[in-house]
Amino acid sequence: MKTVITISGNTIDSPLDPRFGRAAAFCLVDSETGEWTVYENPALSASGGAGVQAAQLLTKLGAQAVISGAYGPNAVEALSSAGIEMYLAPAGKPLTAAQVLALFQAGKLGKAETATHAGHRGDGH
Amino acid sequence: MRIVVASGKGGTGKTTVATSLALAAAEQVAVRVLDCDVEAPNAALFLHPTLNQRKEVGILLPVVDETKCTYCGKCAEVCEFHAIAVIGKKTLVFPELCHGCGSCTLNCPEKAIRERLDVMGILESGPTPGGIDFARGVMNVGEPMAVPIIRELKKWKPMSLRAAAGRATESIEIKRQSNPLIDEGIASGESAPRTSSPHGNDIIEIRDAPPGASCPVVETMRGADFALLVTEPTPFGLHDLKLVAEIARELGIPAGVVVNRDGIGDNAVEAWCAEAGLPILMRIPMERRFAEAIASGQTLVEAAPEYREKFSALLSRIQKQVEGEMI
Numbered sequence: 001m002k003t004v005i006t007i008s009g010n011t012i013d014s015p016l017d018p019r020f021g022r023a024a025a026f027c028l029v030d031s032e033t034g035e036w037t038v039y040e041n042p043a044l045s046a047s048g049g050a051g052v053q054a055a056q057l058l059t060k061l062g063a064q065a066v067i068s069g070a071y072g073p074n075a076v077e078a079l080s081s082a083g084i085e086m087y088l089a090p091a092g093k094p095l096t097a098a099q100v101l102a103l104f105q106a107g108k109l110g111k112a113e114t115a116t117h118a119g120h121r122g123d124g125h
Numbered sequence: 126m127r128i129v130v131a132s133g134k135g136g137t138g139k140t141t142v143a144t145s146l147a148l149a150a151a152e153q154v155a156v157r158v159l160d161c162d163v164e165a166p167n168a169a170l171f172l173h174p175t176l177n178q179r180k181e182v183g184i185l186l187p188v189v190d191e192t193k194c195t196y197c198g199k200c201a202e203v204c205e206f207h208a209i210a211v212i213g214k215k216t217l218v219f220p221e222l223c224h225g226c227g228s229c230t231l232n233c234p235e236k237a238i239r240e241r242l243d244v245m246g247i248l249e250s251g252p253t254p255g256g257i258d259f260a261r262g263v264m265n266v267g268e269p270m271a272v273p274i275i276r277e278l279k280k281w282k283p284m285s286l287r288a289a290a291g292r293a294t295e296s297i298e299i300k301r302q303s304n305p306l307i308d309e310g311i312a313s314g315e316s317a318p319r320t321s322s323p324h325g326n327d328i329i330e331i332r333d334a335p336p337g338a339s340c341p342v343v344e345t346m347r348g349a350d351f352a353l354l355v356t357e358p359t360p361f362g363l364h365d366l367k368l369v370a371e372i373a374r375e376l377g378i379p380a381g382v383v384v385n386r387d388g389i390g391d392n393a394v395e396a397w398c399a400e401a402g403l404p405i406l407m408r409i410p411m412e413r414r415f416a417e418a419i420a421s422g423q424t425l426v427e428a429a430p431e432y433r434e435k436f437s438a439l440l441s442r443i444q445k446q447v448e449g450e451m452i
Contacts (some may be wrong), residue, residue: 049207049222056201059212074219082212119221 001031003104004058005089006068012036012098016089018069021050027097030062031105051075058084067100069114073115086112127330128443129349129378133365135336137355138385138409143333144171145425146353149436151257155328158253160334161345163274171424174259176249182262182277183245184225184270186332193275197237200229209251221269246274247269250283258328271341278349279332319373328438338368346372349449352380353406358390363397370403379450381406404446407439 006023007014017023021043029036046119051071055078058066065085079086087109089100099111103109130143140162145157160166169176187200187209198211208222208230214262220243230238245268250260262272319433334345346352352373359395366382373380384399387408409415409425409432418428426432 043207046207049204049219050208052207052217052219054224055209056207056212073224078210078212078217079216120437122387 001065002061003029003101004030004061004063004066005029005100006066007097010038012038012101013096014038016067016069016092016095016097016100018089018091020066020068020075021052021054023054023068023107026058026061028063028099029097049074052078055079055084058082058124065104067104067109068108068118071112072117073119076112076115088112088116114119126327126351126444126447127332127333127349127353128353129334129346130353130355131342131346131369131373132336132449133342133367133369134356134361137202137362137365138383139336139355140168140171141310141332141385141425142353142355142383142407143331144168146436146439147172147257147331147431148255148424148426149433150329151255152332152433153437153440154260156256157258157260157328157333158347159278159329159330160259161275161278161332161341163264163271163278163341164335166261166333167253167262168333169259169261170256170422171415172253172257172259174253174257176251176259176261177292178250178283179416180248180277180281180283181242181244181342182248182274184223184273185230185240185241186220186223186225186228186243187218187229187238188241189218189235190239190251192217194233195235195237197234199232199234203228203232223392224270225273229231243305245270247356248274248278248281250281251275263396271335272344275335275341275344279344312401338365338372342369343372343376346376349376349378351443353383353405354380354444355385356382356394357386358384358388360393361391362390362393365395369400379446381446383409383439385406386411404442407435 005027006017006020007027008017008024010025017033023041026039027036041054043050046053051074055075059082063084063110065087067087067089069089069091071086087104147156150156158168160168175210182323194216196211196214201211206222206224208219210217230240246262246264248262251338253259260281262274264274314339335341354366354369356362370380381404384394384405387410389411426436
């Protein structure tokens with residue numbers, strides 16, 4: 001199974017980045033082989049629609065699940081359509097991607113069924 | 126000639142200046158007032174137009190025909206705003222991200238995208254008792270983008286007011302003429318040639334801008350011949366004056382300043398204007414009687430008739446400055 005964790009660095013030992021669309025990078029882990037690869041987030045500096053763009057990247061990577069701290073409404077719609085399951089990392093704890101992955105594999109992470117916050121657009125631009 | 130009244134900071138007196146300038150100008154020439162503050166248009170409270178024409182406006186959103194779509198992803202690739210995404214065997218449209226540019230429709234190799242008008246607000250127009258041709262945009266509550274409404278308001282050419290008087294209001298669907306994103310860069314608002322002679326019998330268009338210094342203000346200013354920047358002599362007034370003066374400079378629009386509530390605050394606005402080469406064209410002192418009159422719905426020229434002459438002189442100075450720029 002291919003799982004993506006949003007991270008703020010460039011290895012599996014980097015801290016989790018709690019934002020989905022605006023995460024610094026995505027760590028793709030293949031649970032069968034344990035191999036991981038880090039992809040920079042192309043949507044990091046997008047003026048809007050970061051969640052949609054990030055979801056498209058995850059689709060291309062063939063991810064089946066994603067772990068992050070928060071998902072916006074557009075990200076949820078895109079990820080759901082793609083059939084990618086969204087999991088929530090524990091809030092307020094400084095965990096690395098590897099630690100988050102361990103919790104996930106132990107079945108200790110909950111699913112995000114709806115957006116965790118409102119969209120970021122709509123500020124008059 | 127098109128004059129934009131802008132300020133950056135809210136509550137500095139844009140509408141006070143715009144309405145009195147319009148009334149003073151209307152004694153000499155034909156005047157058109159556009160209330161471009163579509164989130165909170167309030168110039169009508171002072172000018173009392175009879176709004177007898179109405180038009181729904183918005184942007185054109187893509188609608189994907191799933192029977193023709195091959196999920197090639199071209200639409201998502203060309204969308205600057207990530208408002209359309211192709212995920213597996215689904216093409217998703219995110220209306221609140223869409224700017225209505227039409228790139229997806231234009232680039233779809235299967236012609237699988239058609240467009241529907243997403244109504245974001247209305248335009249209203251009508252004459253004022255003083256003979257001013259008045260129009261405004263009113264954005265629907267909850268809409269995030271004011272720019273499309275302002276863009277349509279600037280382009281709107283309502284039927285001759287007399288001919289329309291008494292007629293039922295109508296709703297006209299906007300038609301795409303060309304790509305508005307390209308328009309925005311090179312033609313929007315400038316598609317009509319700039320008036321060649323800024324005085325004489327030409328119509329004077331006065332645009333009351335929204336507050337702030339973001340996209341709606343830029344769209345209001347685009348294509349104008351002059352930016353009249355209303356400020357107050359306070360650090361807040363100066364901070365935002367600098368921002369709007371910079372927008373005018375970027376757009377190549379000559380500008381001048383009106384200092385409202387003169388006498389309060391400090392001298393920093395005056396010092397900065399001197400340094401930046403921005404002329405101070407008028408000063409309106411801080412007086413309780415002005416504030417009371419405006420709060421009761423009167424314009425400045427009605428409350429203080431001596432201001433008719435002052436606003437008339439202001440218009441002449443603006444005309445001279447615009448003429449000077451043209452030479």
